[in-house]
Amino acid sequence: MINDSDLDSIDWSSMGHAYGRADDVPTWLRNMVSPDPEVRERAFGKFYSAAHHQGDVYPCTTASLPFLFAMADDPAAPDRASVVELLVSIGSEAAERVDGIWMAPDGTESTAGADSSALIRERGEAFVAYASDPDTLVRGAAIPGLGLFLDDAERAAAVLRDRLKAETGITERLLVIETMADLALRLPAAQAPAQEWLGALADDVTTDPDIRLAALVQRAHCVSQGIDADTVPTAIALLRRITPEPEPVTDPVTDPVTEPVAESGDDEERRGNASGPCTCATEPAPASDVPPHIAAAFADLERHGRAHAPTTRLLITFHAALGGRIADRTALLTEQLRSPDHATRYDAIGMAKSLIGSWRGDHTHLVGLLADCLSTRDAFTTAAAAEALGSLGTGLAEPAREALAAYVAEHRVTHRPDAWASPHPLPRRAHQEAVLALAGLGDERALPGLLTALDTGTDAYRAVNAAGRLPQCAAELAPRLILRLAEADYTREWPVISPPALMSALAKLGDPAAVPALADAVRGAVRHKQTCGAAPALDALASFGTRAAAALDVVRPLADADDVTLRMAAIRALWELERGPEDVVPRLKRVLDEAGHHDTYAVLDVLARVGPPAAPVLPRLRRMVSEATVRHPGDAWILVHGAPALWEIGGEAEADLVVRSLLTAWDANGSTADRVVACLDRMGRSAAPAVPRIQAALAGPGRRDDGDPWGRSADQDEELLRTGRAILARFGLARTEGKGGPTGSAGGWSGPVGRVHGPVRR
Template sequence: MQPIAPATSRPSVSAQGVPPQVVAAFEDLDHHTRVYAHTTDLLRTFHGVLAGRVAERTAVLAEQLASPDPGTRLDALRMSRELMRTWRGDHTRLLMLVVDHLTSDNLVVAAEAADVLEACHPIAAPAREALAAHVDAQRAAHGPGVWAASEARLRKSHQAAVGALARLGDTRALPSLLAALDSDVDAWRAIQAARHLPQAAEELVPRLVDHLRRLDLAQEWTRMSANAILSALAALGDPAAVDAVVEALGAAVRHKQHEVTASALTALGRFGPAAAGAQETIRELTAHTDAHVRPAAVAALWAVGSNAAEVMPLLLDLLDDPITFRIREAAEVLAEIGPPAFAAVPRLRDRLTHGYEWVRVPCAAALWKIGGEAEAPAVLDILLHALAKKPATANTVVACLEHMGALAAPALPLLREQLAQPQRGNGFQSLENDEELQRLARSLIGRLEPFAPGVR
């Protein structure tokens, strides 16, 4: 087959001033709310009745996915995504049934299968080789420009498969991502995927930097693109991006793009001491009036300078802030500082009586990191209550319990209850967070059981 014609480079913003990722989001919303088969509503009701009976629902989905009707298969793929993202269980069989549709002659079905694997990437490792083979086969059949194919359905199918492979941390997605960044056709999709390939930072970072420098932050619509690039650069962690991030920070401040300012500060914080040359700029922003910029600046100042004496007054001030997320972010930095932040202990203890769990839990975690065993009773009380009553805090709670070692033994019954839940986070957590929670909980239970043989 001859190489396909590439799509023309698309503008980074529509004629109406709407970023391409927003346009795509609305297109996806329209696509995913369509029902293609007459039986779909009935089958959705049936799946709702089956709820967490994963084996039975997988058997039903296997029949749906074997239908000769593409619409029925499309709807079944969406139901498969919903099942895997909502309910725990062994989804290997269902994943492989989805994999079988990657090579469907119907490119809409093939793209949907790749979308499902991308959405379920934390559990999609069994699909890795099939995804890589599919991506390579598309490039071999249609040429290295398949990412920018003029035929929309083929383009979407390839991009979805590359995105799914990249989110598995597989560098076999890299050639298509580089082609996307070089051609600037749907580059925003490649930027979202690039963050998952830190081992390829040497090739990705220069291209991401180039995209960042070409943004005109005087235009409000560039905010989403700037945030996405800064997030990717932060995840890749290559100090080669520091200068470009500092430039973006200055432009964002000048044009009062506060969200971009906070994103740039977060990225500089991820670079740590390598961004020390930006300390003065960061220091100035610790007095910023924006609700998000100020705590981001304080966190970055600590990360790049590690000067506890300088940041402690700023953090203590944030602990007294009426905005709850500022208290939480201050507590997270205090936890990083550890024992040298002992001056914060009285205020952290006071925050344990706050009415919001997303203040109490981070403050308890910080109190443990700073005060250690002396604070264990009060900290454990907060963590156990949150684990029992506030499922959304479970990942933060379990991470702190892991640091507490044998002192966390009273949490064993609640940890076992967490693992026994059939639904992911009782509906409050994403698949990503829930898989991480299960991993941490299993590891912690194994470590704690020898210390509490009588606790069941």
């Protein structure tokens, strides 16, 4: 147990953690062994959030290690499994941060990562003892440490082989196999014996199928080159052998549940229908001090981090090992999404979404399987499937359109006509997700749900953005959004319904009846000194162009506002409403003289909208783009805002510099690809020098460019592909479909490539 005198001998105040000085760390360590479970739980939570914040390792974290080991070594200590788990977490994170530098409160540098890693490795043998502890929870927490902290590869592999023989629980046995793979990936000396052992387990027909599947997956995880044509079919066969039969459950519409539910028979009397009131149970009221959209956001985070099937973690590893082998992964997901086990089906939805969102290809089959998961008898799975479909965007989700519409219509009949506002949380969420996905496709069959939201106020914040996707329904939606905007409270920091969201939706609907309400919104936001509300309202007015000219008396005074962001939004609106370059261009030049980077981007975008009448700024603009082209990569965003302005104002005479600057930005920062390709498309045949770069971007199997840390959404990447193909078609280049190699990549481009290198004209 902890020695208090040793604990008090440390100068904790000289150290810090994520939230300040570390004086409170010894209290947390003492409370970790409290006889009160709630005290222990709070102590662990505070240590994780401060002394091990998001995986960080501080000097106080290192100083805590001897005391944590003392707790783990003491059989009488409570929650030893939690202590061992904390040690493993610190050790694994420290190993990844050994080169990191932490600044102490006195400004000195600290090598806490390297110090913690070295200390835990010195105690590596302790994890051998923990991994054979009589307490199953302690063993489960310790097993990963055998792969992380034992530096003798032969010794570690032998211990793991022995543990597999000794363990009887499937969870622990699977963990041993996973740890062997981690060991092989960490220590080169362990690779050959680990792969041989995993291969023998995978091929042994006398071994339990779950162990064989784990060994097969972990071998692929260690050596992806070893994946062959038989790997996935073998995995599917093993998965079928271990898939449990679905358990009978109660009807999810009448009995609230929080986990995936199997399909069950209809029971119209209990379910409720369109002819009478719903009889299903209501959810408990949320805490009065927690806004519903905040509570929903946290519920989403908790839900998305949960796995329901015992094979889920293993299959996620398998998909990662398969990478860009699209055909193999699609075959595996087909098995998962058609599994008789509802938990397996549910967890497969996220994996399918990840595949479609990360890799290019024809995913029609997978989208169809996601659509098959829509069922009025399984609200939990339906919500996840509909959410996944809604995230894919218009093009990719199109094959699911009719299934979404059919589900929404059926649910309104079998449950209640105002299903969006159901008092039962699961059917309500499922219905809402399906309506939102349908609205994302621009389908007016989503309208009844959105009207229910806006009329009743039930989760209306979720309907606002979707409303903007249905301009054909503006006559019904715009008045409701206008009413909500008129009720906006600009004194609240986090309103339930965001005024900027309402403004954006009204702009997308395009109904000029919104202009007076938007002008009033500008006045209200300015009156309450809310630039974050006034600027979006001005942008919304700008979207109406000269149809919003009646609002000029509101816009014009703000074009001289002290706040540069507000002034810039007003100038942008002034141009769109009046189209007077003699007034706007001098204002843009003045903002350019004093603007920071983001305001500079805004100026450049408006200059591009003004076009040739902005010729007086052309020399300065040309100089700015030329200098940024030399200074990249830090100026990539200046380039993708400045080069389009240079093209729109100067035209063909600036084509060479525009293309060079766009390609420079693209190479420096893959996140700029969308803007780059959009400008190249507008340049027509003057974009010829960029053709090889576009060909290379479209040929890759993945949706992420090199140099793009965030990647593009599937919808953004599909738009990039459409625009890029249109540019190449302009030069007579046709896409050739290949048979696909191990990564599933297909073909390239053929055509008179040489001709694009000659003289071109706009």
